[in-house]
Amino acid sequence: MRTRDAIYDDLLRYQAELSFDFEQAFYRSSDVWRSARRVLDFGAGNCYYTRKLAEKNPEKTFVCVERDAALARRGCGWANPYKIEVVTGHSRTVADDAAFDFVVARHAMSYLADRAAFMQWVVHHTTSTAGLLTIDADDSKFFVRPALPLLEAGNEDFKKDVRASGVIVTFARCCRRVEAIRVLSSTHRSADCP
Numbered sequence: 001m002r003t004r005d006a007i008y009d010d011l012l013r014y015q016a017e018l019s020f021d022f023e024q025a026f027y028r029s030s031d032v033w034r035s036a037r038r039v040l041d042f043g044a045g046n047c048y049y050t051r052k053l054a055e056k057n058p059e060k061t062f063v064c065v066e067r068d069a070a071l072a073r074r075g076c077g078w079a080n081p082y083k084i085e086v087v088t089g090h091s092r093t094v095a096d097d098a099a100f101d102f103v104v105a106r107h108a109m110s111y112l113a114d115r116a117a118f119m120q121w122v123v124h125h126t127t128s129t130a131g132l133l134t135i136d137a138d139d140s141k142f143f144v145r146p147a148l149p150l151l152e153a154g155n156e157d158f159k160k161d162v163r164a165s166g167v168i169v170t171f172a173r174c175c176r177r178v179e180a181i182r183v184l185s186s187t188h189r190s191a192d193c194p
């Protein structure tokens with residue numbers, strides 16, 4: 001019988017394969033991404049997506065942070081032979097003086113009860129010209145035809161868990177929040193760096 005993390009490993013790989021090429025349009029259009037050398041992939045899961053990024057961008061090094069130890073172990077397998085370091089834990093587990101010049105949070109922000117705290121962490125662990133790419137689902141637009149009851153029930157359970165953990169903002173509201181924090185962060189930086 002396959003273990004839970006073996007199934008999740010497969011799902012994450014399919015998911016990455018489905019949308020990786022589509023997402024390249026963003027990366028290609030970003031000067032900040034092009035010049036980035038040290039990238040944090042927050043909530044990296046099995047690091048398969050990171051591996052695909054590393055394959056395409058050999059000039060960059062990646063740090064994957066993943067709180068689920070079993071997935072992080074799988075990540076170590078996918079990381080080889082690329083410049084990918086896997087850290088098991090939360091953002092706080094990353095060395096305090098780490099300075100990233102790009103942060104990817106793909107399908108990970110939706111897990112966070114306190115996104116503002118995460119954004120403040122990002123501000124303090126990135127360079128002054130760093131970028132953040134967050135990719136997340138807008139569940140209010142989610143539909144499946146023909147019906148896939150198991151998938152839909154799983155999605156409903158996920159939404160219940162998310163609500164129970166205190167995350168009630170919609171994706172769109174989250175974006176506005178991020179904008180507000182970006183303004184705060186530039187204020188913070190100009191105070192720190194005269």
Ligand SMILES: C[S@@+](CC[C@H](N)C(=O)[O-])C[C@H]1O[C@@H](n2cnc3c(N)ncnc32)[C@H](O)[C@@H]1O
Binds near residue numbers: 049107
């Ligand atoms: C849906 S998966 C996405 C994985 C990967 N980013 C991708 O796009 O394939 C979200 C991952 O974020 C991890 N995660 C959620 N909150 C986290 C936190 N506070 N610190 C580290 N990892 C976290 C979960 O364990 C899960 O593996």
